[in-house]
Amino acid sequence: MVVTVAARETPPGECPQCWQHAHDRSIHRKLRPREDCPQCVDHMRNGHPFIVPKRESSWW
Template identity: 50%
Template sequence: MKPTPPGECRQCYPHAYDKKIHARLKPGEDCKPCLDHKDNGHGDNIVPKTSKWW
């Protein structure tokens, strides 16, 4: 898995692109960390963007 790119959430990015993370869920079962981020936001999990003004 590639590292999380700038501007993306460290938890949401792997959950969106790594099928192994959700493979253990039963059909119709929701991922609790995904639901938590949907309801409560990302907090400090966003990878900072680098400035291109230099």
């Protein structure tokens, strides 16, 4: 399984791979029409490798 780091900073509580694949169009340009991205399919089947932790709330 290949884990990539997003080009832009991933917001707290988000998966870096999901964030990058949603916001970087160059990743899916090499795919033919109606072709699934193997990394996305693997990610959907096996889940998130890690989530960027949310910052602690400083409400009080």
